[in-house]
Amino acid sequence: MYRFVFTQLLSRIDPEDAHHLTVGALRLLSVTPVVKRLVHRRLAPRDPALRVQAFGVHFPGPFGLAAGFDKDAGCVEAMSALGFSHVEVGTITAHAQPGNARPRLFRLVKDRAIINRMGFNNAGASAAARALSRPRGVPAVVGVNIGKTKVVPEAEAVHDYVAGAKELAPLADYLVVNVSSPNTPGLRNLQAVELLRPLLQGVKEVADSTPRRTPLLVKIAPDLADDDVDAVADLALELGLDGIIATNTTISREGVSSTEPGGLSGRPLKARSLEVLRRLRARVGDRLVLVSVGGVENVDDVWERLLAGATLVQGYSALIYEGPLWAHRIHRGLSRRLRRHGVRDLREIIGRTAT
8 A cells, every 4th residue: 555655646746845744744643642552552562572672771672763764853652653663863963954955855766765965954952852851652762863063163073962962861762973974064074083082972971971871872884994893893892882873874876876965875775784783793792782774674684684783773764665564564574583483582683693
């Protein structure tokens, strides 16, 4: 049914307009208590074998929604009700900003991919904090992804990230420092260890000072050289971070025909994202929580990432092509596969094929 709707309707609408329509519908679901609870009861993961604990947080399943979809924390309850085990909101900047000029979102239907150059368009940390402070009618695990305000110079990046963290860390189940989007000028420079260290130290100080101590992760790009992946992993261990999210979108256009500038996500990112995950697992073992994102489309992809050492897996781009039941189908497929393999606890398979 959804594929018919996508082909006949959604694919004919400007991608960003279609996104706004979808978010509007999800916001409506979020404020409709009875429907929201019924949907959650039907679609949210409930199999005890799927439960995961990571950095002290309990997740009802391993598969969550990556940052980029819910930029202003308005759809947390709806996406949790639809079956995502966690929802990572953002990227949120300390100050509101409109993002880059339109058009800035492009579907590559044949490639099962998306190109975006949104530029962290969001209403700012204060608005997101108000949204996250509202009572919830269904359980939800919420990660908050923070980034640099575009007009803030690189020399003031630490202060900018810290300002966002102060607003949002107390409201997050975990906090993510995003230094890997290709759509904010100079942002990826912050992945260099000499610049990343003071930034992470500043944000970690804030995260550690919240009443429950908010776990802190860093999100990296797939375009980092292998030596730089190792360097970030070593820094994360040195500073006592809780995990790494790998990976963000890529500036590579390998395997696709489009030369549109921006970050590419979806199927073409699959191989490199998995490669970075395996490299990180070899480097850090189980000392850090690894969250794998990039090119995840189905239960086979999620299973492969778990075997390779990811504790949690995220997706976003395939949601556009698979529809609202996507997360539910993946968790249902994982439950069946665990039973088929005689596994009673998901933790038994995490890292099984890692070398």
